[in-house]
Amino acid sequence: ETVLRLSHNNPADHPTHISMEFMGKRLSDLTGGELSIQVFPNAELGNQRESMELVQNCALEMARSNASELEAFEPAYSAMNLPYIFKSEEHFNKVVSGEVGQKILNASADNGFLGVAFLTEGARSFYGNKPIHSPDDLKGVKVRVQPSPSAIRMVELLGGSPTPIDWGELYSALQQGVVDAAENNPTALTNARHGEVAKFFSLDEHTMIPSVVVISKCTWDGMTPDQQAAMRQAASEAQEFHRQNWNKTADAAIKQAETEMEVNVNTVEKAPFISAVQPMYAEVAAKSPLVAELISEIQAIAQ
Amino acid sequence: MALKRALDVFLATASGAILALVAGAVIWQVVTRYILGIPSTSTSEIARLLFMWLALLSGAYAFGQKRHLAIDFLPQTLTGRSRTAAEATILAIVAIFAGLVMVRGGSDLVLRTLMSGQITPTLGLPMGWIYAAIPVAGGAILFYCLWFARGLARGEDDGILPSSDSNTTG
């Protein structure tokens, strides 16, 4: 009979919303209706940072953020945001559904929240007013980045000029040339309509930054062991459900961008990108022993 | 009198200085990106964080100058004792809000955010210090409420409602 409120900032027809609705339904089934999830889309209850603060202080039961924004709340997530830390989609899936993923989700227990699920958002790539084939093509290119040290450092190492621009101003900034490029997954072309103003999408696939569903520590501690097990089960099913849906969404986005918006999509030889960002590994590992440990564990899984 | 004067001067100076800093940060952001070709990655966050301090500190100052907007249809019809009673009630409500939400809720927010270790995304500053603007502004508003109430009780001050229909905002 308890309703857990879950806040996120995507629209209600977004794949992550649908996956979290699925999670709520499974939770309700598994607990015989004892627990259910009410999903609030469009940042109605607050943006990602505000929602996290509410979760930490027991004013909100659950929220969905992403590994990049969560760095500000729990450094462990920075291991996942390293460019090319995941060798492939399979590698990513193995990490997030395995022990290392669980370790990251649990790392924030002292900070008032626990992660329960990683919802993939696919790989992020560069897009803008010209195709990017090698790091040389990024020389002097103003690339809009998310406000995060890792994103800034990555673009610097690749030779571009990292430029913070508000998400709401990005469409106009691309259109008018305030920035030359941005980086995101292919759905930015269609959902945010950036394909109307950025005609080249270069599949360098530098990062795989997943969404993370989190639950307040207060809520978690108030649940019975059976309910906790049901939550883990529902979360892991939702993670799998989401993974299957995501690829369809991303493929459809690429196709729509190519056909309806005349965006040119090109593949990229990744080796020079990978070697350019190598200095980041030591820099991020220096943050804390836990982060260093997570990085080597993630790398070990690829072997 | 000296106490209120000091607080006025402090808040006014801080507000003006912060506004100048925020403007400087945004102009510098354009200069670094367009003229120097090396975009500053920190100015946007600096501007946004200072902006919260600007809104709250000058908001407190504006309250001390009786400048906040109100709908004063009803109170304007009152005179004498009933008007003083209305003024006292308004001051009490603002004081309760400033005390409970801004000072108490705000301090709670500051302490918990400092404890949880949340940092700002780009500069990595403790987020708690950014939020400190709320209890600081709340404390100032609370002081002004008490000050106006004392004046009201002594008959030296006419409360915070505009005394005539002429001008609420200067």
Add this chain to the structure above:
Amino acid sequence: MGQASLLLFGSFALLMALGVPIAFAIGAAAALTFLLFMNFDQSMFIVAQQMASGLDSFTLLAIPFFILAGNIMNSGGMARRLVDFAQILASPLPGSLAHVNVIANMLFGSISGSAVAAAAAVGGVMAPIQKREGYDPAFAATVNITSCPTGLLIPPSNTFIVYSLITGGTSVGALFLAGYLPGILMGLGIMLVAGIVARRKNYAPAPRPTWTDARTATLNAILPLGLIVVIMGGIIGGVFTAAEASGIAVLYTLFVTLVWYREIGIRDLPKILVESAVTTSIVLMLIGASIAMSRVMAFGQIPQAIAEVMLGISDNPTVILLVITMVLLFVGTFMDMTPALLIFTPIFLPVVKQIGVDPVHFGVIMTFNLCIGICTPPVGSALFVGCSVGGVPITRVLRPILPFFAVMISTGLIVTFMPWLSLALPRYFLGY
């Protein structure tokens, strides 16, 4: 949720009627209502959080900067020159300064994409001059307030970008083109009413200027007009974003007044800065508090409840559109534009799609009706800014603003029931 609406709106109405400053009335009503959803400490915590964090947006920076630029222009003689010039252009019309205000808002709002920034910048310049020319300050403020939302319809417009995001990708390009005619129509409607009122009040057209006067005024206006060129050119040329343009406006006005005209000196700056900070803070505290109010409404599912009741009334397409218009106008009275757009778009869009309304057209309908709300009491950011920069108490504009609302609402209905007004341009230019 009935309980939540009752508590929220009841306490808010009571506090406002008592004369509690609006920002505190909104904040206190929100804090009280949060008690229904969480414990005491958490309620205090969340309202405090929203008062600061609700303002954490780079685009809001345009407000203080345009207010500051407006104050610098006023003190430094730029505003005077600009208005001398504007009077020459508009001199044959009754109430010429009011028309200048409307046109300036359409230009300015369209570039900056922010209605409130336009009201601050244009109103800050125009108010003192209209006062000097014997215009009723309440009339001047009213024209400024009601014409500033045109910039939300005339592109570029952040509102359309937000709408595109919520609807999962309605073309921003199509929305931008769709906004032109409705935005211009709204501006013309305001000018019509302003002209009628001005004629009644006998605000005579300015005397026909002599050729020499016209030449002097035009030459003097080159530098002030340069601001528009710099801002517009900078945004279109990709030098800076619309939000950053406000900072550049400060730089430009400082250069002209301090270095070129030398009508103000460095020693005048602290006073201008503090005054601008105060005007800014009055608006920002209101915005922060009304974001807290939107949050508690979302917790209480109040918007969904309103929509459900209203949409249950009929299944006739005309009635549905009328009901939606009424809900949007009603919601706009007490809710800020962005949260209202975020919450109501997903509720209404599926309904109107079923009755054959195009999503681009609906974006215009939503924006048009909600932007009327930013001019209405009790919660209206344009109303607040307009009254602040115009130096008029809110209570004084409530009566003169009514005929303007009438024309805005009628224009809105025309836009709603004549889809081609919105769709003609995107169809012609984009083949939409």
